[in-house]
Amino acid sequence: QLQLVESGGGLVQPGGSLRLSCAASGFSLELYAIAWFRQAPGKEREGISYISGSGTNTNYADSVKGRFTISRDDAKNAVYLQMNNLKPEDTAVYYCAAYDHYSSYYYRPDDYDYWGQGTQVTVSS
Numbered sequence: 771q772l773q774l775v776e777s778g779g780g781l782v783q784p785g786g787s788l789r790l791s792c793a794a795s796g797f798s799l800e801l802y803a804i805a806w807f808r809q810a811p812g813k814e815r816e817g818i819s820y821i822s823g824s825g826t827n828t829n830y831a832d833s834v835k836g837r838f839t840i841s842r843d844d845a846k847n848a849v850y851l852q853m854n855n856l857k858p859e860d861t862a863v864y865y866c867a868a869y870d871h872y873s874s875y876y877y878r879p880d881d882y883d884y885w886g887q888g889t890q891v892t893v894s895s
Contacts, residue, residue: 772796772884774866779889782856786893790851792866792886802870804842804849805877808862808891815865817877819851829876834860856893863888 778790792804801823809815819840820829828840839852849866867882875881 774868774884774886776864776866776886776889779864779891781892781894783895784857784893786856787852787854788856788891790853790864790866790889790891792849792851794847794868794884797884798844799842799847799849799868800844802868803873804840804866804868805882806840806851807865807867807877807879808860809865809888810859810862813862815879816862817879820876821849823870831877853891856891858893861891861893863890 773795775793776790778788780788782788803823805817805820807815807817818831818834819838821840821842825842830838837855842849865888866886868884869882873881
């Protein structure tokens with residue numbers, strides 16, 4: 771079964787850090803472009819971070835730029851999202867997604883072939 775599984779979410783105080791992991795099973799993530807999306811209650815899904823299949827191209831939404839870092843370890847078949855200086859507005863369910871074909875968009879959901887089930891991140895004091 772081909773699937774992505776996120777982990778690493780939880781409750782953290784404002785200013786704290788979390789590292790999310792996205793692990794693939796049933797297929798290799800090598801050469802897949804990966805993005806992290808998030809969705810807060812009552813809000814639309816938002817693409818926040820992207821890394822290309824080669825790992826040489828990354829992109830960040832303005833809302834997380836300078837605070838979040840995406841990385842990949844193809845040997846471990848995983849992608850990570852390091853989140854620092856978390857704010858209450860970062861509270862959401864975080865999803866990773868993957869595709870292996872060309873796209874001129876970073877965060878068009880229909881481009882993504884595989885999605886994880888999501889992990890909850892709550893930033894609160």
